[in-house]
Every structure is written in C-alpha cells, then in structure tokens.
Amino acid sequence: MILFHKLRQHFVTKSKALRLCSNVVMPDIDLNYYCNTENSGEIDNNIKIRKGVGDVNRVINMYEIFKATPVADASYQTIRDSLYKELSCLPNKTHPSVINNIDPEVVREINQKRDFQAHAPLEFSEITRRLNLLRTDKLGHTCGHKSYYFLGELAELEEALIKYTINKLLQEKFHLVSVPDILPSQVLESCGMTVNSDRTQIYSLDPVHHGPDLYLSGTAEMSLAGLLMNTLHEEQDLPLKLAAVSRCFRAETSNVIEERGIYRVHQFTKVEMFAVTTPNQSESMLEYLRKMQEELFTPLGLHMKILDMPPHELGAPAYRKYDIEAWMPGRKNYGEISSCSNCTDYQSRRLHIKYTHGSEKSYAHTLNGTACAIPRMLIALLETHQDPKGKIYIPEVLQPYMNGKKYIAKNNLVPELKLLKIKR
Amino acid sequence: MTYKRKKYHHGDTHLKKRWRVRNRKKDLDQIDEDIKEENADKLLNQSVDLDLPGAAQHYCLHCARYFINEQSLNEHFKTKVHKRRLKALELEPYTIEESERAAGHGSFKQASKRKILTQNTEKTDVDGDAIIEDVSSSKKKKQKEVLQNTLQRRRANIDLAKIENLWRVYEDLNAKKTEYTKQKDEIARELGKLVKNEPESDATKKLKMQSDLIKENIKKLKVPLWSAEEAAMVEALKLPNSLHSRTPDGKNKILYTHLSKPIKNKNHLNIGKKMNILDFKGNENYYLLGKGAVFELGAKFYFSKILKDKKFVQFSNPDFVKSLIIEGSGKDHTNPDVSFILHHTDDSKVNIDSRLHLTGGGSLSSFLAYHAKNVLYAKVLPLKYFTMGRQYTPSPSEEHSLFYASQSSVVEIFGVTKTEEDQDKFLEELIETLKIAYTKLGYHFRLSLVSADKLSMWESLRLSVEMFSTSLQDYVEVGNVSVSGDFISKRLMFTYVENKENKFPLLVSGTVLNVPKLFACALEQDAPFTVPDFAKIERYLYTEIPPRIPSKWEKPSSLF
Numbered sequence: 005m006i007l008f009h010k011l012r013q014h015f016v017t018k019s020k021a022l023r024l025c026s027n028v029v030m031p032d033i034d035l036n037y038y039c040n041t042e043n044s045g046e047i048d049n050n051i052k053i054r055k056g057v058g059d060v061n062r063v064i065n066m067y068e069i070f071k072a073t074p075v076a077d078a079s080y081q082t083i084r085d086s087l088y089k090e091l092s093c094l095p096n097k098t099h100p101s102v103i104n105n106i107d108p109e110v111v112r113e114i115n116q117k118r119d120f121q122a123h124a125p126l127e128f129s130e131i132t133r134r135l136n137l138l139r140t141d142k143l144g145h146t147c148g149h150k151s152y153y154f155l156g157e158l159a160e161l162e163e164a165l166i167k168y169t170i171n172k173l174l175q176e177k178f179h180l181v182s183v184p185d186i187l188p189s190q191v192l193e194s195c196g197m198t199v200n201s202d203r204t205q206i207y208s209l210d211p212v213h214h215g216p217d218l219y220l221s222g223t224a225e226m227s228l229a230g231l232l233m234n235t236l237h238e239e240q241d242l243p244l245k246l247a248a249v250s251r252c253f254r255a256e257t258s259n260v261i262e263e264r265g266i267y268r269v270h271q272f273t274k275v276e277m278f279a280v281t282t283p284n285q286s287e288s289m290l291e292y293l294r295k296m297q298e299e300l301f302t303p304l305g306l307h308m309k310i311l312d313m314p315p316h317e318l319g320a321p322a323y324r325k326y327d328i329e330a331w332m333p334g335r336k337n338y339g340e341i342s343s344c345s346n347c348t349d350y351q352s353r354r355l356h357i358k359y360t361h362g363s364e365k366s367y368a369h370t371l372n373g374t375a376c377a378i379p380r381m382l383i384a385l386l387e388t389h390q391d392p393k394g395k396i397y398i399p400e401v402l403q404p405y406m407n408g409k410k411y412i413a414k415n416n417l418v419p420e421l422k423l424l425k426i427k428r
Numbered sequence: 429m430t431y432k433r434k435k436y437h438h439g440d441t442h443l444k445k446r447w448r449v450r451n452r453k454k455d456l457d458q459i460d461e462d463i464k465e466e467n468a469d470k471l472l473n474q475s476v477d478l479d480l481p482g483a484a485q486h487y488c489l490h491c492a493r494y495f496i497n498e499q500s501l502n503e504h505f506k507t508k509v510h511k512r513r514l515k516a517l518e519l520e521p522y523t524i525e526e527s528e529r530a531a532g533h534g535s536f537k538q539a540s541k542r543k544i545l546t547q548n549t550e551k552t553d554v555d556g557d558a559i560i561e562d563v564s565s566s567k568k569k570k571q572k573e574v575l576q577n578t579l580q581r582r583r584a585n586i587d588l589a590k591i592e593n594l595w596r597v598y599e600d601l602n603a604k605k606t607e608y609t610k611q612k613d614e615i616a617r618e619l620g621k622l623v624k625n626e627p628e629s630d631a632t633k634k635l636k637m638q639s640d641l642i643k644e645n646i647k648k649l650k651v652p653l654w655s656a657e658e659a660a661m662v663e664a665l666k667l668p669n670s671l672h673s674r675t676p677d678g679k680n681k682i683l684y685t686h687l688s689k690p691i692k693n694k695n696h697l698n699i700g701k702k703m704n705i706l707d708f709k710g711n712e713n714y715y716l717l718g719k720g721a722v723f724e725l726g727a728k729f730y731f732s733k734i735l736k737d738k739k740f741v742q743f744s745n746p747d748f749v750k751s752l753i754i755e756g757s758g759k760d761h762t763n764p765d766v767s768f769i770l771h772h773t774d775d776s777k778v779n780i781d782s783r784l785h786l787t788g789g790g791s792l793s794s795f796l797a798y799h800a801k802n803v804l805y806a807k808v809l810p811l812k813y814f815t816m817g818r819q820y821t822p823s824p825s826e827e828h829s830l831f832y833a834s835q836s837s838v839v840e841i842f843g844v845t846k847t848e849e850d851q852d853k854f855l856e857e858l859i860e861t862l863k864i865a866y867t868k869l870g871y872h873f874r875l876s877l878v879s880a881d882k883l884s885m886w887e888s889l890r891l892s893v894e895m896f897s898t899s900l901q902d903y904v905e906v907g908n909v910s911v912s913g914d915f916i917s918k919r920l921m922f923t924y925v926e927n928k929e930n931k932f933p934l935l936v937s938g939t940v941l942n943v944p945k946l947f948a949c950a951l952e953q954d955a956p957f958t959v960p961d962f963a964k965i966e967r968y969l970y971t972e973i974p975p976r977i978p979s980k981w982e983k984p985s986s987l988f
Binding site for chain 2: 147170180181185210270271273419
C-alpha cells in the first residue's frame with residue numbers, strides 16, 4: 005500500500021502534449037568512475053570483451069572540454085548533451101566471474117532428453133499442421149509478414165501456461181501489474197534500447213498521425229521501467245518483485261533456418277518478472293529469479309540447460325545474464341526459452357530509481373527475467389511431449405488449467421480454408 | 429528455342445541438361461494453341477493446385493511457367509527470357525500444310541507474323557466485384573426507397589443523387605463498351621468469311637480498317653471507364669448496411685435489467701488511486717496494479733471459461749492487420765482516429781492502402797484477416813470463435829478516464845452463420861449467455877438494442893451490455909454484439925460453397941467484455957471494491973472446486 009503511494013508521488017505528470025511523462029530526465033552517470041583516466045584501461049577492456057560499442061577515449065576528451073567550459077558559456081548545454089550521449093553508449097560493467105569466459109558456461113542441466121526410440125520426433129510446424137492447431141500461411145496480404153493464429157486447444161494451452169505462471173508468481177508474492185504497450189521513446193532508451201539509430205528492432209506508430217514519439221513495447225521490462233521511473237523507495241520495502249503479462253512487439257526478422265516458424269515472431273505474449281533491490285541484494289536476487297525459472301519449467305518436463313553467458317553475449321545494460329535453453333527434439337537443437345539478467349544500477353541511473361538508505365539516497369539495482377515466453381515454450385512443449393500416434397501429452401501441472409484434459413488431439417472444430425479464386 | 433551462347437569454351441553440358449525429356453516445357457506450337465482466347469482464359473484462371481508453384485495462381489501463358497506470386501510473375505515479364513519467347517511466338521507455327529507446300533504441293537506462302545503481347549496484368553478491384561451487382565440492382569425503385577429509409581433512420585449524411593449520377597456515368601460508358609465489342613465481333617465474323625474467299629478485295633480492306641477503328645475506340649474507352657468505375661465504387665462503398673428488423677428508432681430498446689443503479693457518487697480514478705490499484709497517466713498509458721491486475725486477468729479467464737462451456741473455439745490472434753481489412757470492415761483506413769497506423773521501418777515509399785494497422789488480437793479485424801478471400805464449405809457452418817486479447821483504438825475523447833482508454837483487454841467473439849434464421853438464433857443464444865455471465869458478476873447492468881442513428885455504418889443491429897457509471901451519471905457500454913449480415917463478407921470476399929455456388933455468410937461479432945470499462949464501473953459501485961469471487965486466482969483452475977488450495981494463496985492480494 006505504502007509502496008505504490010510513494011511511488012506515485014514522484015511521477016512527473018504532464019498534460020496533453022504526449023500524455024506521457026516524456027520530459028527528458030538526464031541520465032545520472034557516475035562521472036567519477038567513467039571520466040577518470042585511471043579507469044580508462046579497465047573500461048576500454050570491458051568494451052572490447054562486450055559488443056564493442058562505445059569509446060572511452062572520446063568520453064575522456066569530451067569530459068576535459070566539458071570541465072573547461074564555464075557554466076555560463078553558450079555552448080555549455082550542447083557540450084554537456086554530447087558528453088552524456090557518448091556516456092550512455094558505454095556498456096555496464098561485467099561480473100568478475102564471467103569476465104574471462106568466451107563460451108557460455110553450463111551451470112546445470114535439468115531433466116533428461118526424452119527417448120523417442122524408433123519414432124523420429126516431428127517438428128513443431130509439422131505437428132501443428134497435422135493437428136490443425138496453427139495457421140501461418142497466406143497471411144501476408146491480410147496481417148503482414150510472419151503472423152500466426154493459434155487455434156483451439158493450442159490457444160487453450162497458451163491460456164493455461166499464463167494461468168500456471170501467474171499462479172506460481174503470486175504464491176511467491178510477486179506484485180502483478182498490467183502494463184501499457186505503447187510507450188514514449190525515452191523509457192525505451194533508458195532500458196538500453198537505442199531507438200533512433202536502430203529502427204529495425206522496435207515498431208513505432210506513424211509519427212505524422214499519432215505524434216512523433218510513440219513506440220510499441222518490446223518487452224514488459226520497458227513498461228515496468230516506465231512505471232518505476234523517478235521513484236524513491238524505502239530500504240525496508242526492497243526487494244520489490246513485479247510480474248506482468250503483456251504483448252511484446254519486435255520488428256526484427258530472421259531468415260536463419262533454425263529460427264523458422266514461430267521461433268522468432270513479431271508479436272507474442274510473455275510473462276515477465278522484474279525486481280528492484282538494494283545493491284547488496286541484487287546478486288542473490290538474480291539467483292532467486294533463476295531459481296524461479298527452474299521451478300516453473302522443471303515440472304513441464306523439458307530438457308534444459310542453464311547457461312552463464314559470456315561478456316560478448318550481454319546486452320549493454322546487463323552485468324550478468326543467465327539463459328535457459330530448452331531442447332527441441334523436432335528441431336534437434338537447443339532454443340533459448342528464457343533469460344534473466346542483473347542490470348545493477350545501469351537502468352536505475354537512467355530512470356532515477358532510488359532508495360533511501362538511512363538519510364542518504366542511492367541508486368537501486370534492477371533485474372529482469374522471463375517467466376514464460378509463449379511461442380518458444382509451446383515449441384518446446386509440443387515437440388517434447390508428442391506421441392508417435394500424433395497426440396500431444398499435456399504436462400500434469402497444466403492439466404488442471406485445461407479442464408483436466410490429458411492430451412491435445414486433432415482439432416476438427418476449425419475448418420480448413422481454401423483460397424478464393426478470383427475470376428475476372 | 430534453346431540458345432547456344434556466344435562463347436564456346438565450356439562445352440554444351442548446360443544445353444544437354446535442358447534437352448533432357450524431364451526438363452521439357454511446352455513446345456511453341458502447343459503454346460500457340462494455348463494463346464487462343466478460350467484456352468487462355470482457362471490457363472490464367474486455374475483452380476488452386478497445391479502441388480504447383482504458387483498454387484497455380486500465377487501462370488505465364490507464353491512461357492508455360494508457374495510463378496510463386498504476383499511479384500515474381502511481374503518480374504518475369506521484364507526478363508530477356510520472356511521477351512525472347514514473345515518474339516519466337518510471333519511467327520506462326522510450322523504445319524503439315526506448309527511442309528506439303530514446300531514439297532511442291534501448292535505454291536510458296538510467306539509465313540505470317542503477328543504481334544504478341546504479354547498477358548493482361550492489369551489489376552482489378554478485388555473487393556468491389558461483389559458489390560457491383562448489389563448496388564446496380566439497388567437502382568430499382570423499390571430498393572431505392574428502402575435505402576432512403578435506411579439512410580433517414582440512421583441519420584446518415586449521404587447524397588444519394590450524387591451516387592446515382594456517378595453510377596449512371598459508369599453504366600453509360602459500360603454500355604458503350606459492350607456496344608463496341610458487339611460491333612467488333614460482327615465485323616470479325618464477316619471478315620473471317622471474306623478473307624477466305626477474296627483476301628485482297630476492297631471490301632475486306634474496308635472491314636479491316638473498320639475493325640481497327642473500333643479496337644482503337646475500345647482502347648480509348650478503357651481509361652475513362654476505369655476511373656468512372658472507381659469513382660462510382662468508392663461512393664457506393666460508403667453506403668451503410670441495411671437495418672435489421674429488430675433495430676429500434678430514436679431510443680435504445682431495453683431488453684433486460686439486473687439489480688438497480690448505484691447511488692453514491694464515486695469516481696473510479698480517485699478510488700483506484702487511493703487504493704493503489706490503478707496508476708492512470710493518460711488514455712494511452714495506464715497501469716493496473718495488484719488487485720487491479722488480478723481483476724483484469726480474472727475477468728478475462730471467467731468469460732473464457734463460460735464461452736468454452738458454450739462450445740466456442742478459442743483463438744489467439746495477431747495484433748496487426750493490413751489496410752484492406754480495415755477498409756473492408758467499413759472503416760476509413762486513412763483516418764488515424766479510427767485505427768493506429770504503424771510507421772514503416774524501411775524508407776521505401778509505402779502505398780497508403782497497404783500499411784499495417786495496430787488493432788490488437790481482440791478485435792473484429794483480426795478475425796476478418798483470418799477469413800478474407802477464403803472459401804469454406806457450407807457444412808462447417810455455423811462457426812463460433814472467441815479470443816482473449818488486447819484491443820487498440822485511438823482514444824475517442826479528449827477527456828481522460830478508463831472509459832476512453834485506447835488500449836483495453838477484451839474478450840471478442842466471432843460467429844459465422846448461413847441463413848438469417850441461424851443468425852438470429854445465434855444472437856438469441858448469445859443474449860442468454862451474456863445475461864447469465866453478467867448476472868453472476870453481481871453488478872447492476874442492462875441489455876439494450878441500440879437505435880438506428882447510433883449504429884456504425886457496417887452494423888445492422890447492435891446489442892449493448894451497459895453498466896452505470898456514477899462519475900459520468902450515464903450508462904457505459906462494457907460489452908456488445910453486432911449483427912452485420914453479409915456486408916463485410918462481401919467486401920472481403922469471404923465466401924462459402926453450397927451446391928457449387930459461392931455464397932456470402934452472415935457475420936455476428938462483438939466485444940463481449942471490455943475489461944477497463946468493467947473495472948471502472950466495478951470501482952464506482954456503492955460497496956467498496958474488493959476482487960470479486962469470479963476473478964480470484966483460485967478460479968484459474970478450470971474445475972469448480974479447486975483440488976488443493978494452500979492457505980497462503982490468499983495472501984498476495986493483502987500486500988497492497
């Protein structure tokens with residue numbers, strides 16, 4: 005009760021214009037660390053082992069100019085802006101225990117690969133085609149590229165997965181939040197998404213018709229970050245654990261054969277976990293989120309391996325990241341079904357999420373993790389639990405959510421369609 | 429037809445491969461047969477064959493090749509291969525007669541040449557075809573009266589005279605064209621007779637000239653005819669749907685009322701804020717927290733269960749549709765107040781008619797996108813589908829409250845029926861279902877039929893589920909069901925086959941639950957808000973009696 009009340013007091017409300025709080029907050033980046041020449045070797049090294057974005061020497065040069073410019077100078081504002089722009093490109097620090105890794109380190113494996121014996125497991129698209137559970141063909145003219153419809157029991161399975169996940173998260177005292185899907189660019193940028201330079205990642209609404217600054221949320225993490233922007237928390241209220249079910253929109257596409265079908269799609273439903281902690285708690289919180297994921301996925305009977313990702317696989321905000329890859333027998337491949345990462349103070353400095361520590365205010369740490377990304381989860385489930393006779397076994401934990409059904413059989417309720425031939 | 433290349437350093441393996449029998453395409457004389465009009469028609473309109481590239485829908489007549497889509501076909505027309513083929517076809521095929529002449533029977537005759545043109549690839553208005561018949565018949569006086577009556581009852585501002593004028597222009601032009609074609613055919617027939625007997629006479633030459641002249645005229649007519657058709661069609665498409673016999677005039681007709689209005693004057697925004705379950709920043713941007721979010725999910729799952737029990741089939745739909753779907757459902761796809769338009773990421777200029785729109789999976793449009801341009805068999809009807817999802821519509825008001833939110837979680841239904849009887853029966857069943865579903869919520873609500881002047885142009889009848897908002901002091905529509913007949917199915921070429929005939933099904937659709945509006949009304953009830961039983965987590969389990977509920981399940985909500 006107290007928590008959200010406090011939270012709201014710090015929201016900057018703004019009237020019509022964009023109807024959203026888009027008055028840009030300057031990211032508060034640790035200048036003492038990043039602009040100190042003593043650290044530049046370390047930072048430079050970090051950039052190299054990460055994705056190689058950012059240039060620490062340029063930052064330091066700019067900082068020298070910035071320091072030399074008096075506040076009253078006309079160019080002060082622009083110099084400061086470009087310094088901060090350059091600073092925001094720098095990635096987060098990297099966790100010391102993964103810093104030397106090149107390949108992902110397998111932390112543990114869960115469940116055994118299922119033995120199909122003589123039967124060769126089918127691929128997701130083949131299973132759904134035989135059982136009439138999915139439509140992806142001939143939709144380019146009506147819904148756009150890579151659209152899909154789940155039909156009948158596959159849609160029910162989606163609902164069951166959401167119920168199952170939410171149920172578990174509520175037991176774990178996560179706070180459920182329903183989030184908006186249309187966000188202003190600033191929130192996205194603060195989450196480490198570059199909006200303008202990389203237009204292929206995020207969908208945006210037409211700037212002429214709907215205002216210049218509206219984007220579709222790529223994950224609930226962005227919307228939740230928007231909720232927490234400019235908030236102050238009491239130390240005893242932390243850690244704060246949030247969960248959200250939302251639609252995710254991603255503009256990226258892929259023509260890689262491993263990512264065919266609904267493996268990588270433009271829009272999907274996802275249950276996301278998000279946590280705000282004190283700096284001391286964040287490492288244990290990351291382990292907790294990982295444990296949550298393990299507890300959620302293990303009863304589903306999937307064979308999985310948990311990976312501690314090496315630095316070059318981390319996104320700019322992440323300090324450390326675990327990925328869970330599930331075995332997809334039809335594809336004969338591992339596919340990433342979830343990840344959780346610790347962003348330390350990278351996001352909170354940009355979004356101004358603070359907590360009171362005695363009389364001091366300091367930046368909190370943020371973490372996020374996937375609780376259930378529907379399309380990939382469905383691929384793993386259907387491919388793992390297929391039956392040589394063509395039915396799909398529903399894992400026991402999901403059965404109560406599906407009216408006690410044990411199997412998914414061929415869907416005869418949705419008729420197949422035939423394209424209309426147009427006579428001229 | 430196979431060309432050897434100019435440089436010979438690499439042998440002729442590539443030619444040998446092409447000469448293999450299995451690689452044989454049709455021969456030139458066979459194609460000559462194909463390009464006769466009656467055969468050409470058949471080949472250009474083949475039925476769907478999934479074994480052939482592009483399901484046999486994109487065929488190049490002259491090269492006897494199938495292409496996967498319109499684009500690759502058009503690309504092919506620009507290629508050297510195709511142009512060479514046209515050139516090769518210009519010469520008439522070698523015949524037995526010619527060989528005999530060469531052997532001394534008869535005298536030498538120069539092989540004739542003709543002009544070969546690439547098959548006609550002009551686009552036709554795919555979604556308008558079915559309407560032509562419909563509107564032209566509405567010219568009949570009686571139907572005109574009905575139409576005028578409809579317009580009056582809807583208080584629609586449409587100039588019927590203007591549409592009629594446009595149609596007249598179009599029909600005149602069309603008549604002229606038929607006239608010319610008839611003349612051309614006659615001349616061609618006479619010419620055929622004459623050519624055989626006296627190929628060089630003056631009469632033949634005169635007829636030839638006449639025929640050329642008429643052909644020229646037809647050609648000239650083409651452009652004005654197209655533009656007239658388009659102008660007439662665009663206006664005709666603006667005509668609203670006919671009204672259902674149950675649609676009332678002037679005032680909504682109330683069918684059913686449950687409990688009585690709440691009396692206290694409450695505002696959901698204040699209550700939501702005070703209880704920390706709603707963080708409302710604007711119509712486009714609001715968060716439901718804790719109990720509010722539990723309510724949202726619970727209400728959706730509650731309706732999902734009821735609909736599944738009523739044998740509705742669950743769907744999970746994509747959130748984007750193309751402009752043609754928006755247009756086909758009788759809305760203006762260029763108007764940003766009607767639907768969210770996506771910004772196109774690639775810089776290439778995008779046609780205004782083929783943009784992507786964000787409508788959400790829980791919308792009529794996404795069901796329509798599933799069915800547009802598709803055929804069903806009659807025996808599968810009626811169909812009953814539903815989906816849970818988001819719905820995105822630009823906010824209709826400057827005012828800010830959950831009632832005008834631009835994104836809402838909804839439960840959407842979609843029904844396809846054959847006859848009007850089926851349609852009315854389906855509606856009746858739905859009314860019963862909704863009555864029971866909403867009664868169990870325990871709030872005051874009423875069901876009413878919306879009057880003609882408040883209907884959208886595509887609706888012929890709308891049932892509205894309304895709850896009372898004490899902040900607005902008015903009823904708010906929290907759910908609806910619309911009957912639209914074949915209005916949309918005709919525009920989107922959504923058909924079914926019965927007795928080898930294509931027919932248009934009748935559609936019933938609606939947003940049976942709009943969660944933010946229901947939530948707002950629930951907050952404005954007299955009694956203080958708690959998460960109602962139907963939305964509790966225990967209810968997530970499908971069975972009525974949850975098997976084992978650890979007591980700690982009730983705790984999370986008390987955290988807030």
